Amino acid sequence: MSFDAIANKTQDKSFKHQVEILLAQVCLKDQKSFENLYQVTSSKLYGLALKMIKDRDIAADILQESFSKIWHQATSYRCDLGENWAWAWMCQITRNTALDYIRRAGRRPETSLEGVSITAFNDETKQLSEQRDLHYCLAKLKPEPRKVIVLAYIHGFSHSELADKLKTPIGTLKSWIRRGLKELELCLKN
């Protein structure tokens, strides 16, 4: 592993641990800890929301709603299931909130796969292959499953949206995703 990769991994672990501690204090309804948690994580979560919803005002509403859920649901976070998993839990809440909006309101027709995804995906692939763990395992997948998994996760595309944009039968697409996730699971477990 390169020096940069080690430094990034250490920084990532430190960040996740920080989030874990702050969320534990938010469980006690400590407003200051919640404010600190917001300061530490809001830029990342807003960036995440913007990848799924291009409208900045709507993404801001999504962010606000997500943090409201985090405040009210902090006690339901299961810290016993894994170490420093609070950040992943917060990301899931934000993504679910954005997905709920997309499913309710419908995605804007001008969200083109070309403009939104292909160039970014190429950059992502290059970055991803420099790191281990998930990125290493994603790099090992065939291009089609890797592409649809990353597109679905980052941009929140549904099966039918991806099938439509990639001009692929929906059955094939679902098969790519199912097989890709299975291979990821096996790779990560090893």
Add this chain to the structure above:
Amino acid sequence: MSKKLTLAARYQNPIIRTHLASQYALGTLTSKVQQRVTHLMLEDELLVQEVYQWQNRLEPINHHIDDVKPPQKVWRQLSETLAFKPANKTRWWQSLVVWQCATAFSLTFTLSLFMWQTDIDITTDSPLASLKGPSYLAILAPNTQLITSKSAIKEHLPELIITAYKSPQAGQSELHIQWNKNAEKKASFELDEKQNFTLWSIDKSSGKQVSLGSIISVNNKQRLTLTQWKLIKNSKELWLTRGNKETDPVVFKGECLQLSSWETS
């Protein structure tokens, strides 16, 4: 009814469970199925574990996403919606450290005065041992290592006061847990066994972290076993973590003070 049972049994299939959990974390379930999974997670512990596993597996995909500073109105509207109180200016006499020291000193002084006046020798043979006051005291302050602003620290959680009382009868020693009522803000914080908080003893000789067990709730008493009593006796610090593993985040920590001497343990 039988159809409902059949559907529920279907979700016990590990392949189905993994499929639902992975697609839930990926975000490709339809709204209806996503809601169903959210509901199932309230009943199916294995499904919860799978979902958490997949959330954590896929999260690194976010690493390449750039941070974008959100509009200031988001925090403003959020704190209004959640009805947060604005921070108050504090004076020196409202400083945390001043009151910590004052509380510890006055408690120690009062106990000393009481013992001198009543001329009671604290031994385990005395029938009044349980009324003599705490043998150990720890003031656990919230973990503020990650907070750089002094004003932010002042507005943080109140201290958790833990006192241990020795009883002459075996298994009757007690641990009392309460919020510092001397703190400016009202202690309306919740801490109970459902939140999975664990108290730890840090051994004064080895520095080893040993569990004293779960904290049931605050403003409560818990019985101490002889083992737990010995751990407290040998501790230099007490820590409170959210979770029951040594590596879980430390939410409160503080030095353990001995207030009375012992001939035997």
